[in-house]
Amino acid sequence: MNYGPLLFLGILFTLASSWFGLVLMPNRQLGALVANTSTNDAGAVVVYPQARSGQAQQGAELYRSLGCIYCHSQQVRPEGFGADIARGWGKRRSVSRDYIYEPTVMLGTSRTGPDLTNIGERQSSAEWHLTHLYDPRITSKGSIMPPHPFLFEKRRIGAGGASTNALKLSGAFAVAAGFEVVPRPEARQLVEYLRSLKTSFDLPEAHLPKKESGDDANAKAAK
Amino acid sequence: MSAPAKPLSALMPGDVSDEHAKRALLAEIDASCRVPLLFFFVSALAWLLVGTALALVSSIKLHDPAFLAECPWLTFGRVRPAHLNAVIYGWASQTGIGVTLWLMCRLCRVPFVAPGLATVAALFWNLGLSVGIVGILAGDSTSIEWLELPRYATPILFFSYALIAVWGVITFRLRRERHLYVSQWYLLAALLWFPWLYATAQILLVLEPARGVVQGAVNWWFAHNVLGLWFTPIGLGAIYYFIPKVIGRPIHSYYLSVLGFWSLALFYNWNGLHHLIGGPLPAWMITVSIVASVMMLIPVITVAINHHFTMRGHFGKLKHSPTLRFVVFGAVCYTLTSLQGVANSLRGYSEIVHFTHHTVAHAHLGVYGFFTMVMFGAMYYILPRITGREWPSLGLVSLHFWACAIGLALYVGPLSIGGILQGLAMNDATKPFADVVAGTLPYLKLRTVAGLLLGLGHVAFVANLVWMLCRVFGPYRQPVVDLITGNESPAAVGK
Numbered sequence: 236m237n238y239g240p241l242l243f244l245g246i247l248f249t250l251a252s253s254w255f256g257l258v259l260m261p262n263r264q265l266g267a268l269v270a271n272t273s274t275n276d277a278g279a280v281v282v283y284p285q286a287r288s289g290q291a292q293q294g295a296e297l298y299r300s301l302g303c304i305y306c307h308s309q310q311v312r313p314e315g316f317g318a319d320i321a322r323g324w325g326k327r328r329s330v331s332r333d334y335i336y337e338p339t340v341m342l343g344t345s346r347t348g349p350d351l352t353n354i355g356e357r358q359s360s361a362e363w364h365l366t367h368l369y370d371p372r373i374t375s376k377g378s379i380m381p382p383h384p385f386l387f388e389k390r391r392i393g394a395g396g397a398s399t400n401a402l403k404l405s406g407a408f409a410v411a412a413g414f415e416v417v418p419r420p421e422a423r424q425l426v427e428y429l430r431s432l433k434t435s436f437d438l439p440e441a442h443l444p445k446k447e448s449g450d451d452a453n454a455k456a457a458k
Numbered sequence: 459m460s461a462p463a464k465p466l467s468a469l470m471p472g473d474v475s476d477e478h479a480k481r482a483l484l485a486e487i488d489a490s491c492r493v494p495l496l497f498f499f500v501s502a503l504a505w506l507l508v509g510t511a512l513a514l515v516s517s518i519k520l521h522d523p524a525f526l527a528e529c530p531w532l533t534f535g536r537v538r539p540a541h542l543n544a545v546i547y548g549w550a551s552q553t554g555i556g557v558t559l560w561l562m563c564r565l566c567r568v569p570f571v572a573p574g575l576a577t578v579a580a581l582f583w584n585l586g587l588s589v590g591i592v593g594i595l596a597g598d599s600t601s602i603e604w605l606e607l608p609r610y611a612t613p614i615l616f617f618s619y620a621l622i623a624v625w626g627v628i629t630f631r632l633r634r635e636r637h638l639y640v641s642q643w644y645l646l647a648a649l650l651w652f653p654w655l656y657a658t659a660q661i662l663l664v665l666e667p668a669r670g671v672v673q674g675a676v677n678w679w680f681a682h683n684v685l686g687l688w689f690t691p692i693g694l695g696a697i698y699y700f701i702p703k704v705i706g707r708p709i710h711s712y713y714l715s716v717l718g719f720w721s722l723a724l725f726y727n728w729n730g731l732h733h734l735i736g737g738p739l740p741a742w743m744i745t746v747s748i749v750a751s752v753m754m755l756i757p758v759i760t761v762a763i764n765h766h767f768t769m770r771g772h773f774g775k776l777k778h779s780p781t782l783r784f785v786v787f788g789a790v791c792y793t794l795t796s797l798q799g800v801a802n803s804l805r806g807y808s809e810i811v812h813f814t815h816h817t818v819a820h821a822h823l824g825v826y827g828f829f830t831m832v833m834f835g836a837m838y839y840i841l842p843r844i845t846g847r848e849w850p851s852l853g854l855v856s857l858h859f860w861a862c863a864i865g866l867a868l869y870v871g872p873l874s875i876g877g878i879l880q881g882l883a884m885n886d887a888t889k890p891f892a893d894v895v896a897g898t899l900p901y902l903k904l905r906t907v908a909g910l911l912l913g914l915g916h917v918a919f920v921a922n923l924v925w926m927l928c929r930v931f932g933p934y935r936q937p938v939v940d941l942i943t944g945n946e947s948p949a950a951v952g953k
Contacts, residue, residue, distance in 0.1 A: 237638050239630070246647045249723040250654060250687065253679065257731060258658060261675040261743060262668055300597040302535020308813060312736035317809050321887035329738040334670040341601060342674045342737060346813035346884060347520070347898075349891055371523070377892050379899075381523045385530040 268335050271438055283436040286336045287428070294428025297421055299339055306380065307351045308343030309432070323357060324350040325434060330441045333434050348380055355433040364426040365418050366402055373408050386422035389414055483567060490569035491560050492844045494576040498556035499837060500927075501584050503920055505548025508591075510913045512541035517909050521902040531595045539606040540594045546604070546684070547615070548587050550825060552580070553833045554692040555622055558645050560840055561699055562626050565642050566633030571625065579621035586614030602663050602673075604681035609664050616656075623649045640715040644695035647723065651687040655680050671738050675731060682730035685824060690726070690792075693829045694718075694761065696836045697789050701768055704782045704839075705775055710767035714760050722757035725750045732803035735812060751803035758796040765789050780855045784835030787863060791827030795820060798874075810885060815898060816877025823870045826912075831862065834919065847929045854922040858915045865911030868904065876901030 270282050287295065298304070311325030319325060329352060334340045358364065363374060369387050371378035387402070392415050401415040410416055418426075437443045516538045518525050526532045563570050570576070590611030593599070598608035607615070626649045630642070659680035662668045668676060702709050709715060728750035731743050769786065776783045798820050801807050811817065838855070842848050849855060876898055883894045 237636055239638070242638065242643055242646065243650075245720065245723065246650050249720075250651055250683075250727050252724075253727040253730075254654070254658065256746065257679045257728065257743065258662070258676055261672045261739070262662075264740065265672050266669045268670060299601040300536075300599065301530070301533055302539060302599060302601060304601050304603075305535050305538050310737050312809075316736050316805075318885045318887040322891075331671045331738050331740070333738060337670065338667065339601065340671055340673040342671070342734070344603065344733060344813065344817065347815075347895075375892065377896055379520060379523050379895055379902075381519060381534045382527045383530075383533070384528055385533075 265331050268332050270335065271332065271436075281436070283438070284333060284336050284434075287431055290424055291427040291431040292338075294424035294426065294431075295338070297425045298428055299341065301383070301425075303351075304341045304343045304345075306345055306347035307349070308346050309350065309352045310342045311350060311352050311434070319350060322349070325353045326443050327435070327438075327441045329434065330438060332438060332440070351429070351432055353433050353435065355430045356435060359430060361423075361426050361430065364429055365422055366404075368422060368425065369402055369404075369416065369418075370408055373404070383422070386425065387416050387418055389416050391415075484564070487563050487567070487569045488843045490573055491563060492573075494570065494573045494580060495556045495560055495840065495844055497577050497580045498552050498559075499841065500923075501580065502549050502552035502556065503916075503923065505544050505552065505587070506916055507920065509541055509545035509549055510909070510916055512537050512544060514906065514909050514913065516541055517902070517906045521899055521906070530597065536595050536597065536599060539599050539601075539603075540591050542604070543587070543594065543606055544591055546825070547607070548584075548591075550689060550829055550833070552583065553837065554648075554689065554829075557696055557833060557836045557840065558648065558692055559622075559626060559629070560844075561641055561695060562629045562645055565635065565639050565699075566629050567635045568629050568632045571628055571632070575621065576625050579618045579625075582614055582618035583622070586611050586618060589614065600664055602659075602677055604684055605659055605663060605677070609660075612660055612664070616653075619653060619656075623653060639699075640709065640712075640719065641695040641699045643719050644691035644698070647719075648688055648691040648695070651683070651691075651727075655683050655687065674734055674737065675739060675743060678730040678733040679727075680730070682733065683727055686722075686726035686729060689825065689829045690722070693788065693792065693832045694722075696832050697765060697785055697792075700781055700785045700832075700835060700839060701765060701789070704779050704785075705769065705772040707768070707772070710764050714764040718757045718760040718764060721753070721760065725753040725757065729754065729799075729803070732808070733812075735803070735805055735808040748803050748805065751800055754796060754800055758793060758800075762789075762793040780849075780859065781835045781839040783859055784831050784838065787859075788828050788830075788832035788835065791823055791831065791866075795823040795828055798823065810881035811877055812881070814877040814880040814884070815873050815901065816881065819870045819873035819877060822866070827866050827870065831866075834858070834862070841923070841926065845926065845930045847926050849922055850925040850929065851922050854918045854925075857918040858922070861911050861915030861918065865908045865915060868911065869908035872901050872904050 270284055272280050272282050286292075309329075311327070311329045312319045313328040314320050320328070333352075334342075367374045367380075368383045370382040370384070371380040372382075389410060392398075392413055397415050398417050401417050404410060404416060435443060515526065515532065516534060519527075519534045519537070523534075530536070559570070559576070587607075590607035593608040593611055594606055598610075599606040600608065626645065630646055659676055662676045663673055663680075667673060698709065698715070729747055731739065731747035732751050735744055735748070737744070776786060802811060802817070802820060838849065880894060880898050883889050883897055884891075
């Protein structure tokens with residue numbers, strides 16, 4: 236194999252093949268996906284997915300900046316493939332349409348922590364999230380998730396008494412008497428983002444499982 | 459593609475009958491490489507040390523989350539990508555570029571063209587990367603795996619890479635040697651593939667992000683190909699050069715080399731989407747990647763057979779030549795990591811190990827066990843030739859090898875098993891997640907111990923190099939003798 240130009244062309248054509256196949260083709264096939272409409276219980280039409288509100292979107296930027304993706308995935312695998320659905324990480328598998336409005340798609344490749352696709356449904360309490368972010372071992376014994384004390388401010392309790400939004404810390408995690416820990420705006424944004432993560436909407440390509448009784452899960456999630 | 463006239467010409471292209479002229483040319487080539495290569499190698503090693511420190515911090519944090527938790531710059535989600543980018547673009551890419559340029563010059567029989575400008579390119583590479591790593595720690599990471607460097611850092615890297623690749627290609631064009639040795643195919647391919655991958659990913663993920671999960675597809679097409687089409691060809695090109703070189707006999711089979719190269723070129727670049735098995739992408743894309751991943755058995759087995767039969771009867775030489783020891787260790791790890799990669803891409807196995815620490819172990823078997831070890835071997839060969847000084851301490855060489863070899867085994871073995879157990883536990887919905895986490899702790903702690911061993915090896919290597927450089931710039935006390943690099947005398951016989 237002493238012929239330079241042939242080598243050169245071979246090198247270019249081999250990579251060109253997957254460049255068309257795995258880059259351009261997906262772009263053509265998936266790049267045109269749009270939001271879907273579905274009707275909820277009350278007869279209202281819900282559009283899904285929707286772009287995030289400002290506060291939650293700022294939180295998404297923090298999620299990116301702090302590298303939560305290195306321990307948390309955001310994709311639910313199909314029923315029967317792994318235990319994603321059995322663990323309650325989602326009611327249905329994730330599909331391409333779920334991600335069309337994500338500026339940066341953070342599917343993730345690691346589950347050192349649980350999948351967060353539907354954390355907003357599973358855990359809607361902002362107070363829980365704030366406490367967990369401050370130090371995960373307060374809410375989850377034995378957690379190896381990093382504490383994020385820098386998203387909070389530790390300050391002296393003012394003349395007007397403790398702030399209403401101060402974290403309730405006790406035992407080993409309590410701060411010195413006369414001090415309190417309050418969330419900075421960043422902590423609130425991140426929690427808004429986490430609370431916005433929910434995908435329990437019925438889609439033609441991925442239906443929610445039928446519920447035996449009561450209201451439709453779709454309608455519930457849409458509220 | 460014409461077969462070589464005689465097999466030996468594959469090993470020693472264009473054997474100049476005039477021994478003197480040949481030696482003079484090789485000495486000239488080595489001397490011309492001195493400044494840019496020393497710059498690439500020394501800065502690569504500096505990044506290796508930085509990367510090792512960042513790795514240790516991340517590793518400790520995973521079993522001791524309170525460690526350095528107060529500072530946002532050192533939170534796990536920033537230190538980990540800083541580690542990855544420091545070792546991938548700072549260490550592995552720079553030493554890979556250095557080895558590539560040297561091999562190109564030698565195999566083409568052309569002295570380094572304008573070494574001063576290449577040194578400037580190296581300077582910019584380090585500048586861009588430093589800006590980028592600080593950016594990641596400051597919170598500007600893109601959180602796109604393997605592409606975390608913030609967008610303001612990448613143009614500097616691009617500029618620098620363009621210069622470097624042009625160097626390689628110019629050298630190739632100026633070649634005075636008609637025969638193209640197998641290493642040259644791989645190196646030329648790497649030089650051309652890398653910018654294509656990086657440019658595509660940078661445009662479709664950072665500058666003008668594609669919609670939705672197309673990003674996932676592009677991300678893994680890119681990230682997997684950085685391994686398969688950048689590091690792998692450089693590593694294999696080096697193995698193909700150094701094994702025959704040190705043991706003094708040609709590659710076993712020319713035809714296996716051809717088959718190995720073209721099957722790698724055809725199949726590897728379709729592999730990436732097996733990182734998204736079970737994910738929210740159309741099934742055909744993932745299936746195509748799984749098929750291509752299984753096809754990788756062809757190049758992997760071909761290359762393994764070719765290297766093994768070249769080495770057959772010469773394994774005794776591993777004892778005396780550090781270059782051979784590191785390179786052969788790397789070649790074995792290449793086979794192992796590739797087979798592991800094929801297994802990981804099968805749906806049933808991926809269902810278990812995807813999302814676990816198993817993947818991290820696999821990545822280290824590839825980038826460390828294979829690529830890094832081969833690069834160490836190459837540096838043991840090249841550095842004495844471009845500096846004209848031997849390695850001062852054989853003890854440090856041994857320490858380097860054994861610390862890295864044992865450290866790697868301790869890293870990859872247990873963490874691979876721990877990852878499988880983690881995956882099995884995670885797929886059992888009756889097991890609370892806290893138990894899954896607790897089950898991984900022993901393996902994560904062992905990983906920190908393994909990391910310390912690897913760090914020890916790196917320090918030994920750097921100490922030896924610093925010692926050697928003191929001799930370069932200090933008074934000349936020692937003749938160039940061949941203590942280490944096998945059966946030929948450096949700087950004298952060369953290629």
